[in-house]
Amino acid sequence: MDFIIRAATPGDCKDISRMIMELAVYENMPDQVKISHEVLEQDGFSKNPFFQCLVAEVPEQYRRTEGYTVVGYALFFYTYSTWKGRSVYMEDLYVMPEFRGKGVGTALMSKVAQVGKEQRCVRLQFSVLNWNTPSLDFYKAKGAQDLTDSEGWHVLRFDGEALDKLAQEAPKN
């Protein structure tokens, strides 16, 4: 199957938004999605974008009845390790089920790695749910290490009222 990987444009935000929801459904957390395609467009395609995005596109002949030719995406941004320096974080990697097993996911992820290396990043990190064995196997087969297993890193979060309360405690100076 032919496909291309290209940088997303504002016009892709409806497709990306649709696939963000498909991924959240797969991860059993569809109620968590609060982002519209308009917000994605603002946050990713204005002067100081909060993220970058690649999409996988198939030629017209593969278009399904639903009419999609954008069939996968990888959304990422730059982070920083105080031990190793510049890093890239892949927030989402998704390929529509009917287009899997054809190298689309690998191509998207490899391109994120390549773009990151061009920016002198020394790490590519991402998060996976512990029950998502197909994804964990896919990543590990390519050489990814599970740092939660090997070093014991846990992800913590403040949001909602806990974040509001924390921000209110900030010193005035």
Next chain:
Amino acid sequence: MDFIIRAATPGDCKDISRMIMELAVYENMPDQVKISHEVLEQDGFSKNPFFQCLVAEVPEQYRRTEGYTVVGYALFFYTYSTWKGRSVYMEDLYVMPEFRGKGVGTALMSKVAQVGKEQRCVRLQFSVLNWNTPSLDFYKAKGAQDLTDSEGWHVLRFDGEALDKLAQEAPKN
């Protein structure tokens, strides 16, 4: 004890670099630190900085024999959730042992939360080692959730040869 929280300047990079190493020693991974203060200065204080940093400073009268008045730091950057939007990630939070228990850590973290909220971030995330009970207790007492425990998120990483190999697989188009 009086202290102020302020944005780091390039001149603070030697102090930050020293404390990055102190934190790595505490986390039992001092060999992991490959970042010099010169690199920190380039990556954090040039036109498109990879991170932002706050420092805690005490007045001259608290200066120790070693001569430090910068006694803590919080290093952070912006990330993005495709479910919730703009987020802030706190890579490091550190206070020198002899200055702990005086509200310095809370002040640094609260300030990160406040700066994040000013940028309309809805989450503050960070990672903690599972054996680091004092830190886990500190964060949880302030309302942080452990997402690895509650939802099963694991952190994965490509680096070194695995990252090189992945980048080489990227499609040419």
